[in-house]
Amino acid sequence: xxxxxxxxxxxxxxxxDLPGLRAAKMFGEYGLYLENKVVGLICDDQLxxxxxxxxxxxxxxxxxxxxxxxxxxxxxxxxxxxxxxLAIRVLRAVAADVPEPKPKKPKASRTKAK
Numbered sequence: 001x002x003x004x005x006x007x008x009x010x011x012x013x014x015x016x017d018l019p020g021l022r023a024a025k026m027f028g029e030y031g032l033y034l035e036n037k038v039v040g041l042i043c044d045d046q047l048x049x050x051x052x053x054x055x056x057x058x059x060x061x062x063x064x065x066x067x068x069x070x071x072x073x074x075x076x077x078x079x080x081x082x083x084x085x086l087a088i089r090v091l092r093a094v095a096a097d098v099p100e101p102k103p104k105k106p107k108a109s110r111t112k113a114k
Contacts, residue, residue, distance in 0.1 A: 003029055007045045014081050018088045029068075032091075036101055039094040040074065043067040047081065048074035052097035055090045 008023050008030060015021055023030045023042060032040040032047070040049035048067040049055065051074055056062075059080065064073040080087045 003042050003045050011047055014084050015088060018091060034091055034095040037095050037098045039091055041067045047077040049077050049090060050094050051075050052094050054093035054097050058090050058093060
């Protein structure tokens with residue numbers, strides 16, 4: 001079941017105090033970005049956040065699960081949204097742990113043969 005736009009709006013509204021947070025369509029579901037880094041996924045109306053070394057201690061005992069078949073388990077954060085301040089701390093911790101995105105290679109220009 002794909003994620004509904006209402007779920008995306010709810011998550012972004014709940015975490016509105018976190019500047020730079022955005023969701024973007026990714027592989028039929030959504031990626032959650034902070035500081036242009038992928039910090040989580042929203043799949044089947046469920047928020048999944050990367051379990052990084054700095055984020056895990058903030059949520060001891062958090063349920064873990066794969067966002068899609070074959071994926072590594074991630075923190076299942078829907079219940080954590082009840083405490084937006086905690087969720088924001090977790091997302092900031094994940095963003096601090098995740099490396100900067102690799103620069104995109106420029107697209108090769110195509111020239112027409114004459």
